[in-house]
Amino acid sequence: MLALRELQRGRGRFAAIVSALGLLVFLVLILGALADGLFYGATGAVRSTTATAYAFDDEAEGSLVRSRLTRDDVAVLASAPGVVSAGPVGVLLTGGTGPDGDISVAVFGIDSSTAGAPSTLTEGRLPGPEERGVAAADTRLADEGIGIGSEIEVGGIPATVVGMVEDASYQLQPTVWTVLDTWREMRDAVRPELRGQPDAINAVALVTSPGASLADISTTLPESAVLTAEATGLAIPGVEQQASTLNAIIYTTLAVAGLVVALFFALLVLEKRELFAALKALGSSTWRLGSGVIAQAAVSSLLGVIVGAVVARLFGLVIPPNVPTLFRMDTLVTIAVFTIIAGIVGAVFSLRRIARIDPATAIGGVL
Amino acid sequence: MTNDPVVEATDAVPDGPGPTPADDAARHDHALLRVESVSKVYGSGHTEVTAVAGATLSVDQGEFVALLGPSGSGKTTLISIIGGLLQASSGTVHLGDVDVTALSSRELTRFRAERVGFVFQSANLVPFLTARENLLYVTSLVKGGSRTQAKARADQLLEELGLADRAGNLPEQLSGGERQRVAIGRALMNDPDLVLVDEPTAALDTALGRQVVEMLRREIKSRGKTGIMVTHDLRMVEYTDRVFEILDGSLTHVEEPSALGH
Numbered sequence: 001m002l003a004l005r006e007l008q009r010g011r012g013r014f015a016a017i018v019s020a021l022g023l024l025v026f027l028v029l030i031l032g033a034l035a036d037g038l039f040y041g042a043t044g045a046v047r048s049t050t051a052t053a054y055a056f057d058d059e060a061e062g063s064l065v066r067s068r069l070t071r072d073d074v075a076v077l078a079s080a081p082g083v084v085s086a087g088p089v090g091v092l093l094t095g096g097t098g099p100d101g102d103i104s105v106a107v108f109g110i111d112s113s114t115a116g117a118p119s120t121l122t123e124g125r126l127p128g129p130e131e132r133g134v135a136a137a138d139t140r141l142a143d144e145g146i147g148i149g150s151e152i153e154v155g156g157i158p159a160t161v162v163g164m165v166e167d168a169s170y171q172l173q174p175t176v177w178t179v180l181d182t183w184r185e186m187r188d189a190v191r192p193e194l195r196g197q198p199d200a201i202n203a204v205a206l207v208t209s210p211g212a213s214l215a216d217i218s219t220t221l222p223e224s225a226v227l228t229a230e231a232t233g234l235a236i237p238g239v240e241q242q243a244s245t246l247n248a249i250i251y252t253t254l255a256v257a258g259l260v261v262a263l264f265f266a267l268l269v270l271e272k273r274e275l276f277a278a279l280k281a282l283g284s285s286t287w288r289l290g291s292g293v294i295a296q297a298a299v300s301s302l303l304g305v306i307v308g309a310v311v312a313r314l315f316g317l318v319i320p321p322n323v324p325t326l327f328r329m330d331t332l333v334t335i336a337v338f339t340i341i342a343g344i345v346g347a348v349f350s351l352r353r354i355a356r357i358d359p360a361t362a363i364g365g366v367l
Numbered sequence: 368m369t370n371d372p373v374v375e376a377t378d379a380v381p382d383g384p385g386p387t388p389a390d391d392a393a394r395h396d397h398a399l400l401r402v403e404s405v406s407k408v409y410g411s412g413h414t415e416v417t418a419v420a421g422a423t424l425s426v427d428q429g430e431f432v433a434l435l436g437p438s439g440s441g442k443t444t445l446i447s448i449i450g451g452l453l454q455a456s457s458g459t460v461h462l463g464d465v466d467v468t469a470l471s472s473r474e475l476t477r478f479r480a481e482r483v484g485f486v487f488q489s490a491n492l493v494p495f496l497t498a499r500e501n502l503l504y505v506t507s508l509v510k511g512g513s514r515t516q517a518k519a520r521a522d523q524l525l526e527e528l529g530l531a532d533r534a535g536n537l538p539e540q541l542s543g544g545e546r547q548r549v550a551i552g553r554a555l556m557n558d559p560d561l562v563l564v565d566e567p568t569a570a571l572d573t574a575l576g577r578q579v580v581e582m583l584r585r586e587i588k589s590r591g592k593t594g595i596m597v598t599h600d601l602r603m604v605e606y607t608d609r610v611f612e613i614l615d616g617s618l619t620h621v622e623e624p625s626a627l628g629h
Contacts, residue, residue, distance in 0.1 A: 001500075001507060002493065009495040009537070278491035281452055282553075283480020283508045285473075359479075360452040362487055363565045363597075364443030 002279075003292030007299060014296070017264045018303045024257045025308025025339055028250050030315060032331040035246035037324035038172070042242075043233030045108060045170035048120040051205035053214060054089070054232045058225045060203075062235025064091045064170075070199040071180075073221055074114075077204050080220035082212025087114030088201040090183045093173060094190045096154035100145035105138075106170040107154055109183025109201070116205025118177055124148045124163030132182050136163035138174035143321070152176060155189025171236060172324055254335070257304075258342030261297055265350045269293065273357055280359035290351040294344055301343030305336045385622040388424045388611060398425035399593050400449065400561060405458030405468075407444050418444040420616040421458070428560075431587050431594040433604045433624075436613035442597045443565070445613065449595065450483050450563045451475040462561055480508040484554030484592075486564040486583070490546040492538040498525060498549045499534040502556045509557055517556075524552040528582060544575040551583055555590065562587055564596040568603055580606045601627060 007014055040047075046054065046064070055077055060067030071088055078086035090109030095102055110116045112126040118136060127134045137146050142164070146152065150161045159178055168175045178186070180201070188195045206217070206226070214226040227235060234240045269276070276289055309332060319325050385391075392401070407419040419441045426432050436442045447453040449460055451467050452475075460467040462482060470478055479485075492501045502521040506512055525534050528548040538546055547567055554562050564583060568576030580596070584606045587594040596607060604610050610622045 002496070002504060005500065006495045275491065275493065278485075278487055279493070280476070281450070281479065281485055281487075282505055283476055283478075283483075285476050288508075360447050362485070362491065363447050363450070363452060363563075364488070 003295045007296055014300055017261065017300045018307060020260050021257055021301060021304025021339065021343070022307030022311065024253055024260070025305050025335065026311045026315070028253045028335050029308060029312035029332065031246055031250050032335055033312070033316065033325040033327045035243060035250070036328050036331055037326040038242050039239060040167060040326050041169050041172040041324040042236050042239045044168045045106065045175050046229050046232045048118055048165070048167045049116050049205065049229070050119050050207060051115045051229055052208050053206040053226055053228050055204040055206060055218065055221065055224050055226045058223045060225070062225070062227050062232055063237065064089065064202050065093060067203045069201050069204055071201060072199065073224070074204050076221050077206060077217065080217040082209050083206050083217060084209055085115045085207040087111045087116040087205045088180050089116050089203045089205050090180055090187065091202045092183065092187050092190065093171070094154060096152055098141065098144045098146045098152055099150050103141065103144050104173050105154065106173045106175045107183055107186055108175055108177045109180040110177060110205070111180060115207040118165040118168050120166045120168060122164050122166050126163055126177065127179050129179070130181070131179055133159055134162045134178070135159035136165050136177040137161045138168050138176070139164050139166040140169060140174040154186040157182065157186045157189055254338050254342050257339055258346040261301065261343040261346030262349045265293055265297055265347045266353060269350045269353050276354060276357045277359055278362040280357060281362035286351070286355045290354050293350050293354070294347045297343045297347030298340060301340040305339050385620040385626065388618040388621050391621040392423050392425040395425035395427055399428040399463060400426040401461045402449060403459050405445065405448055405455045405460060407448060407453065408456045417616050419448070422618050424611055424618060426593055426595065428593050429588065429591045430608045431584050431596070431606070433607040433610045434595055434597045434613060435599065435604060435610050437599055440613045441616040442613045446563055446565065446595060446597050450485065451478050480505070481557060482560050484557065484559040484562040486547070486550045486554045486562070486567050488566045488569045490538070490550040492546055492549055494538050497535050497537055498530055498541065501549055502552050505553055505556045521556065524555060527586065528552050543571050544579055547571065547579045548582060551586060555586055560593060562592050562594040564594060566598055567596065568600060573602065576603065
């Protein structure tokens, strides 16, 4: 009763802590959206597929573009222990032409009947096995006027869009998914130096059975390395570094939020020392007074999260589309939980201060 | 004789003809509050300070007494020990059949909530609670009791204290005298056996001070409570039944208020 009445009647002073927390939460949410945007934009093409793991040559360090395997390796890996399905993956980072002009794309050559095909089809269909001259396009290309029926050209090789897939970009570039043969024609047109390597692919996508040993799979194919789909995403240059840098900033900011709450309530308790001494003299326990302060911290943090989330969402509307941001519910919930915990932990530091208040000081005015 | 406030408000306590508190205590063997040989010593060795030395006093149920002494006389320390706010170095305090000096600090917290009412020097009301909520707050500190009854009791107390139309006001909207009256209501809210009052008029002018102490007496007497008021202000003792004089940590005499000469 005491704590909530104080919140209600002392709105002005609590507005200060709520806005401070709101600003910090706003900052953290924008950073989180940026981290998610970068991560999802960079890794969609390896996360949003049927594959659970990818095999590379052992010098590629998990990089799809650096890796060189051959079509024959697909069959070898398909027979490896714990492999349910294996499919070729060819990657080509390049430019092309869409209905509205030049586009930057990552062309993925796959076999849609095996591992590595996109799993996030929103419309239409994927190219069928051996179906040349058609493609599934990233929904991000819709901004370039591309939809079902549009024609895309890469290196003069045309492909008609028959389906759209979402969350499928690679290194922040929208993707185009074709059969391996169409991909190779495009590759040969753009990279003449690779002509004459009809069997070359970049990697092999794998669907592994639960509990399968990736190390055992890689021994099946000499000079190969196998990574989970998640690790493949993190191995994309810059992804892990960006994620860890942004996360470090996010967690530091959350620690600052905890500190701000700790300082605010320490001051509040200091200011109410005389009152708390009197209330203790009247028979209020340290725990009762302390739990009130903690409840206030929890409510302030929650309000701060709400304010921060609303402001961040509004700010999200004015962020230019070329800045990769993604507002995810998961991230919001995580940040909300961390902020409230930081607030409560901050307020817990006041408990010692409250415990030290001597009720005897309530009598006799100043001792 | 004209009232000369400068002379009357001095810290000097006239040495009256009454008996010593120990002799007086022997005559009150059924007293509600029995304080026996209570001492309080701070520090040790060279820095040792005796705040209260062997205080013995008895107060009957229904009595309203004053503890009169200059500042630094130990009256605050003594009343803090009686109210369970301070541990005595030696001696015992009994309220009814409870040995206050034997209680743990957790038990003391409960003892204060249930059996003692406090009125502080500067009312010390919760600034963000209304007058009525300040009264109701202390009922939340004791177990049991119905909300409805508590509300009725708070309203009745506020009515008696002439604050019926101020019940919904925050302390900052009340005058000093009104605040002190709310504090009296708060002290009586949990129906305590003992009401301890610390210099209630320190922040008030004479007229208001008198009004507050008179009201305090009326509330304590009409409910059959036992009250002790700490004061250094001779003007206020006329509202009490007996006056215990304290000087340099020792209780010296017990006087009739009239013997202190107005």
